[in-house]
Amino acid sequence: MEVKCRYCGQETVVKNGKAPNGLQRFHCQACRRYFQVEYRYNGHKPGTAQRIVDMAFNGSGVRDTSRVLGISKDTVIRRLKKISPRPGEQSTASYR
Ligand SMILES: [Zn+2]
Known part of the structure; x- marks a missing residue:
């Protein structure tokens, strides 16, 4: 890094x-x-991805999510894009 x-x-x-x-x-x-x-580092902390998803399902906007988790909006958006597209495929493979 x-x-x-x-x-x-x-x-x-x-x-x-x-x-x-x-x-x-x-x-x-x-x-x-x-x-x-905080950039990058926070976005890859274990559990952050799950919290992004949880907040999205609870109706939090990208801006709220980024503020609460202390990560950038880009990170939130990227994470959500990775999670949603293909059913049956877990996003853990893209973890670094
Ligand atoms: Zn210096």
């Missing part, structure tokens, strides 16, 4: 444990700042 520093844009970034909210935390060795990354 390629991570760039959100402040200086360098790739001199190392993992630095997790923040209290569960997000991956990173430390930039160039500017020595800390920051969190």
Whole structure:
């Protein structure tokens, strides 16, 4: 996973444990700042896909779902597209 520093844009970034909210935390060795990354990471957390589906079935819109789960609208839409199309085919195969 390629991570760039959100402040200086360098790739001199190392993992630095997790923040209290569960997000991956990173430390930039160039500017020595800390920051969190939620894109991608959250979308692939086990259980998130299921929660997206649950919320959709409960009538939550894409915007609500992305806000509650803390993931991007794109992630929600992509996940829903993967789940709906073919009956009988489970979406777990596309998991990374
Ligand atoms: Zn930096």
